[in-house]
Amino acid sequence: MAVNATTTNRSRCLKCGFTAPAGGDEWDHVVSPPLGRMTQCPECGSTNVMSGR
Numbered sequence: 001m002a003v004n005a006t007t008t009n010r011s012r013c014l015k016c017g018f019t020a021p022a023g024g025d026e027w028d029h030v031v032s033p034p035l036g037r038m039t040q041c042p043e044c045g046s047t048n049v050m051s052g053r
Ligand SMILES: [Zn+2]
Pocket: 013, 014, 015, 016, 017, 018, 041, 042, 043, 044, 045, 046
């Protein structure tokens, strides 16, 4: 488990460019019944977040 790896899974907000570890506490979440749980950017509130893999 390399902590300083540059390939760490991260998610990025496509609207404002905010990045944080995928699934991390930095992200907010909204529950949308048809879609389930979505990641929401805490900076701009957008759910247009690209999940890192
Ligand atoms: Zn954002």
